[in-house]
Amino acid sequence: MASPPLVTLRGASVTFGARPVFSDLDISLGEGDRACLVGRNGGGKSTLLKTLAGLVDLDGGSRFVQPGTRIAYLPQDPDFGTARSVGDYVSAALPADAGPAGPSQVAAQLAMVGLTPERSVEGLSGGEARRADIARALVSEADVLLLDEPTNHLDMPTIEWLESELSGFKGALLLISHDRAFLRGVSRQIFWLDRGQVRRLEKGYEAFEDWRDEVLEDEAKEIHKQEKKLQVEMKWMREGISARRKRNMGRVRALQDLRQNINDRVSVQGSAKIDLATEQSGGTLAIEAEHISYAIGDRPLVKDFSIRIQRGARIGLVGPNGVGKTTLLRLLTGHLEPDSGKVRQGSGLEALYFDQKRDQLDPDATPWQVLCEAGGDSVTVNGTKKHVVGYLNEFLFANEQATMPVKALSGGEKNRLLLAKLFTKPSNLVILDEPTNDLDMETLDLLQEVLADYGGTVLVVSHDRDFLDRTVSSTLATDGDGKWQLYAGGYSDLADQRGEVAKAEKAKVKAAPKEERPSGPRAKLSYKDQRERDLLPAAMAKLETEVAKLQEKLADPAFYGKDPDGFAKSSARLEAAQSELATSEERWLELEMLAEELAGNK
Structure with a gap:
């Protein structure tokens, strides 16, 4: 028998100004629910979370909380109020019955997120402030956790730790996040807030897009x-x-x-339309670094690092916060001089830099002024002149937002504005430093598609595992010792390769020092061949699906008349996909035959 709901909204309505955020909405959370709340930016997700927490008053309907239920709410941005230390801030969330054990509980929870109670709240980085907020939510011993973008500004080790903590949570959990990998790992239910109404599905996030x-x-x-x-x-x-x-x-x-x-009828909100112009000048070399090193005091961030980056490469940089990802980016792009070694940039390099702090946006300017710095009412994008309001519409801004101050925009809107500003300029190198914070999934998807079509080089720092898997072809990683290593593939490939290396090292330690390997033919496939054999079926299935979709698309007799350029691109992609599929099938068959042959030699 299902337990009664811990918190419920019935016929709930909230209106800001003349605009209804949602109306006649029903939602409930019970013990054991681990749900994600998904929907478009600006669709009311954060407002709904605050309403469940009791922080936003209803204009209509009712809110019911089971007596004795503790609710903890984690906002997008921390508010330390009058707290002077991290310990004071977290202690304020202790339950009333914590007693003398309270301070030790706070210290233990802070230790798990890498902070101390004595640490001043002044000067905390974005990641440290986020970890303090998470400690505050978890120390409350809440029955209901309401988390708004908990992974923002966190590094991957902390995200993976939080995923593990929440997976074992016994109460009711509702969270908002753009991190698909995190949602897949945590959620067992989906609440979809769409045009003011909530739909519920009793499956995890992996089922959302098809549903x-x-x-x-x-x-x-x-x-x-x-x-x-x-x-x-x-x-x-x-x-x-x-x-x-x-x-x-x-x-x-x-x-x-x-x-x-x-x-x-309220129509479905459209997707952002992003078009990134590629600067055609320049050679095949983008950046070359030879034996560069950089340290802060006696702490090395980059040690004897060399790399040659060709034009068109897509490289991700990963590692815990503070290990030097942004520093390495600045060294490679010439914004910082190395202590030793040298960096050479290719000829005609035109770079765009997406800064996670959004320093390029004047908070007192309007989006119109940000895009038209020299005045006027138009911008030129990829050779085409566009009215500034129309261009903002392509990034999902309403007409009236063109003349609002930047400081009045949400975090996601500021990120979209910065992308709009950057993408007016032709480039052959795009540097993205934490671009995924606050972006909704649809805009993330479109950004990934744009980067896939981009003819230049992409360097990206991100803690979003799914975004890296979809975007980069190789990954630079470090554990904080100043040594950086390049791995083929995205984050999942990196994790697999590091796991195999760790197993191999462990096996070496256990092996007898004088043990000799038996001579003769190999008894099984090499790790590289076996991994390729394991991954090829999924890759072939993906290509088969793409080929089928392209064939269906090209079969439409009206397609060419409506979009000749699109028809040509789809035709070229179909030919390439069919060729890739044939090559993959031949390689898979070759590996299967080799595996059978080796098995027969045992």
């Missing part, structure tokens, strides 16, 4: 049926009434209701 697409497809079919019915009824209004000279008032009222229903 969402199915819901929207069914909705589109229903809308099409209603519009067809409206056409029939309108014809009856024009012809039937005048022919009979007698009105069927019930049918007329039904027609009016149908028309009103269609007119009142």
